[in-house]
Amino acid sequence: xxxxxxxxxxxxxxxxxxxxxxxKDNKKEQNNTEGNHSEMNAxxxxxxxxxxxxxxxxxxDKKEMAMSGDGxxxxxxxxxxxxxxxxxADNNAKAKDLGANLVTSxxxxxxxxxxxxxxxxxxxxxxxxxVEHAEHISESDIDHQREHFKxxxxxxxxxxAITGTENTLYQLFCPMYDGGSAWLSMSKEIKNxxxxxKMLDCGEVQKEIK
Amino acid sequence: MxxxxxxxxVLLVAxxxxxxxxxxxxxxxxxPSTDFMLVNNVPEKIQKKLQVSCYDCHSNNTQYPxxxxxxxxxxxxxxxxxxxxxxxxxxxxxxxxxRRKASKLRSIIKQIESxxxxxxxxxxxxTDATFSEAEAAEMxxxxxxxxxxx
Numbered sequence: 026x027x028x029x030x031x032x033x034x035x036x037x038x039x040x041x042x043x044x045x046x047x048x049k050d051n052k053k054e055q056n057n058t059e060g061n062h063s064e065m066n067a068x069x070x071x072x073x074x075x076x077x078x079x080x081x082x083x084x085x086d087k088k089e090m091a092m093s094g095d096g097x098x099x100x101x102x103x104x105x106x107x108x109x110x111x112x113x114a115d116n117n118a119k120a121k122d123l124g125a126n127l128v129t130s131x132x133x134x135x136x137x138x139x140x141x142x143x144x145x146x147x148x149x150x151x152x153x154x155x156v157e158h159a160e161h162i163s164e165s166d167i168d169h170q171r172e173h174f175k176x177x178x179x180x181x182x183x184x185x186a187i188t189g190t191e192n193t194l195y196q197l198f199c200p201m202y203d204g205g206s207a208w209l210s211m212s213k214e215i216k217n218x219x220x221x222x223k224m225l226d227c228g229e230v231q232k233e234i235k
Numbered sequence: 236m237x238x239x240x241x242x243x244x245v246l247l248v249a250x251x252x253x254x255x256x257x258x259x260x261x262x263x264x265x266x267p268s269t270d271f272m273l274v275n276n277v278p279e280k281i282q283k284k285l286q287v288s289c290y291d292c293h294s295n296n297t298q299y300p301x302x303x304x305x306x307x308x309x310x311x312x313x314x315x316x317x318x319x320x321x322x323x324x325x326x327x328x329x330x331x332x333x334r335r336k337a338s339k340l341r342s343i344i345k346q347i348e349s350x351x352x353x354x355x356x357x358x359x360x361x362t363d364a365t366f367s368e369a370e371a372a373e374m375x376x377x378x379x380x381x382x383x384x385x
Contacts, residue, residue, distance in 0.1 A: 150332045150334050150335065151334065153335065154332075154334050154335050154338050157338065158338070172341075172345055176337075176338055176341065180334075
């Protein structure tokens with residue numbers, strides 16, 4: 026009888042462990058889906074918000090758009106600059122939110138008009154790449170965010186080369202970060218998003234983009 | 236004592252029960268023409284390392300461990316593989332544009348450098364998947380060359 030008891034005990038422990046493991050898994054999964062849900066909701070909200078914004082924007086912009094290219098790419102730039110400022114300020118949490126905003130505004134870029142076929146292909150490619158980096162930025166620590174920001178900057182620069190912009194931009198360059206890294210800014214003033222407060226003034230003006 | 240018996244019985248039934256829930260198996264016989272190894276000139280040593288350390292989660296073919304036959308372990312693996320393939324699938328390498336390839340290669344370098352990949356939960360059992368310092372250097376060297384040649 027005591028043998029039976031101890032066997033039962035062992036079996037019980039084994040199953041409790043396994044179930045505990047499986048419960049943890051399930052919980053994690055649930056959390057994940059919940060997280061995704063709230064993210065998705067947030068995204069929806071964003072897109073709704075952006076939509077509201079851009080609706081107003083569009084209406085006033087529509088006339089302009091015919092002349093000065095694309096209102097959507099200006100929204101992408103706006104989100105990009107906000108993200109850059111968050112990295113300059115070493116603000117990981119804000120950069121996450123802004124990365125998520127950027128995912129939305131990148132997705133909203135309308136490439137169906139005004140561009141040649143090769144430009145359309147390239148823009149699609151740029152957006153696809155940029156979205157992935159923005160997604161990573163929305164869920165990473167600040168070091169990772171900066172790594173992804175480097176390639177994102179290249180994507181956005183290439184995008185501007187196609188879409189053009191109504192403002193004068195500056196391509197700034199920090200020779201120290203990761204073998205040399207560029208970023209875009211509305212101002213010539215150097216405020217380094219790759220180092221933040223650690224080395225705020227590392228960099229130089231590389232190019233003026235009009 | 237009765238309660239314990241009942242609990243054990245319930246758990247036993249639950250454990251046996253979940254064994255009948257199938258997990259999706261990541262297995263494919265065809266080697267797609269877009270595979271990383273096929274379109275790039277990959278040295279044999281690097282090929283082997285990629286196969287052992289990366290392909291289980293980053294390709295359409297997983298060499299499953301024995302415990303994949305047991306739930307809930309199978310679910311855990313399925314989850315990881317899905318995530319891994321979404322991020323990077325070596326089998327579909329050549330369908331990416333140069334820009335995307337450069338991005339992926341960069342991420343590969345960064346993640347091996349930082350030791351993020353292969354995942355600890357993977358190397359815990361697949362001890363041969365870990366990168367020694369020399370292996371990491373070799374891999375990073377190769378990937379960097381590939382990135383620069385794009």
